[in-house]
Amino acid sequence: MHAKLIDWQLLMQLTWPPTIGRAAMWDGFARRYDGYARLSEPYVAPQLAALALQPGETLLDVGAGPGRLAIPAALQGAKVTALDVSASMLGELQRNAQAAGAGNIDTVELAWEDVRPGDNLQPHDVVLLSRSPAMRDLAKVDALARRAAYVMVYSGRSLKSFHDELVAGIEPAPPVQERPGLMSYVLVFNQLIDMGIEAHVDYLPDGFDKWYPDEDAAVADFAWLDLPAGSEARFRANLAPWLQPEAGGLRLKIETRTAVVWWRK
Ligand SMILES: C[S@@+](CC[C@H](N)C(=O)[O-])C[C@H]1O[C@@H](n2cnc3c(N)ncnc32)[C@H](O)[C@@H]1O
Numbered sequence: 001m002h003a004k005l006i007d008w009q010l011l012m013q014l015t016w017p018p019t020i021g022r023a024a025m026w027d028g029f030a031r032r033y034d035g036y037a038r039l040s041e042p043y044v045a046p047q048l049a050a051l052a053l054q055p056g057e058t059l060l061d062v063g064a065g066p067g068r069l070a071i072p073a074a075l076q077g078a079k080v081t082a083l084d085v086s087a088s089m090l091g092e093l094q095r096n097a098q099a100a101g102a103g104n105i106d107t108v109e110l111a112w113e114d115v116r117p118g119d120n121l122q123p124h125d126v127v128l129l130s131r132s133p134a135m136r137d138l139a140k141v142d143a144l145a146r147r148a149a150y151v152m153v154y155s156g157r158s159l160k161s162f163h164d165e166l167v168a169g170i171e172p173a174p175p176v177q178e179r180p181g182l183m184s185y186v187l188v189f190n191q192l193i194d195m196g197i198e199a200h201v202d203y204l205p206d207g208f209d210k211w212y213p214d215e216d217a218a219v220a221d222f223a224w225l226d227l228p229a230g231s232e233a234r235f236r237a238n239l240a241p242w243l244q245p246e247a248g249g250l251r252l253k254i255e256t257r258t259a260v261v262w263w264r265k
Helices: 008-014 023-039 041-050 070-075 087-100 138-144 159-166 185-194 215-220 232-242
Strands: 058-062 079-084 105-109 124-130 145-154 200-212 243-246 249-264
Touching (some): 023 041, 023 200, 041 200, 058 070, 124 138, 138 185, 159 232, 185 249, 200 215
Parallel strands (some): 079 105
Antiparallel strands (some): 200 249, 243 249
């Protein structure tokens, strides 16, 4: 037995933003996350296809949020368990599922830290972690997956970096030490290697994409940010660089990428 040059698990713990697993932080961001998720709808299909779900398979979505992937998976015929620590996120998910007519989703309000595989949560065919703090504990993910497990993480700019630029000068900048830093698929991949799992890595397009007839329509589409009165001029200035003229209107287009780290059982 030789000493490890890099302890990937320890590196994950050391670079983990302190607030990221807390329900209160996500409760407060649920409406906004749902708004951003709507703007990234064009990128959902390739992410869902990556799961290669077979009809009737069970899917555990850990940190399911407003159901960005859980709902289309259910509409495809998967039996979905959507687990999340945030009651507000699950509230958004239930509203979205109802609007989409997706009936086959069980919601579980539980912190990943409190999940005990085989006790309070049973194995599923597929386990999905998308932008999910559950990637801190990959042994548990592996224990709950029967056919395959998928971890999806931004490999380019993130939703949060876009958000921080949109609210710059309107809301306080996030404290530097809370920025994600090294939290990435590189840590996930290497922790899996240490666990004896040789994972695959794919890269998928991700981003935000929507066309508006004019700037007023674009600004109105961000009403869910609930920005304070008097901040509109600054918000317009923050949004303007992301809007490009197209077909007589304006297109919001931000391209980034998502890494998919996945393994078969
Ligand atoms: C960035 S969102 C991702 C939502 C969704 N998976 C997606 O790809 O759009 C992260 C989600 O993980 C949830 N979460 C954070 N910490 C958690 C924990 N300790 N246990 C369970 N869920 C957690 C949050 O409430 C939030 O809904």
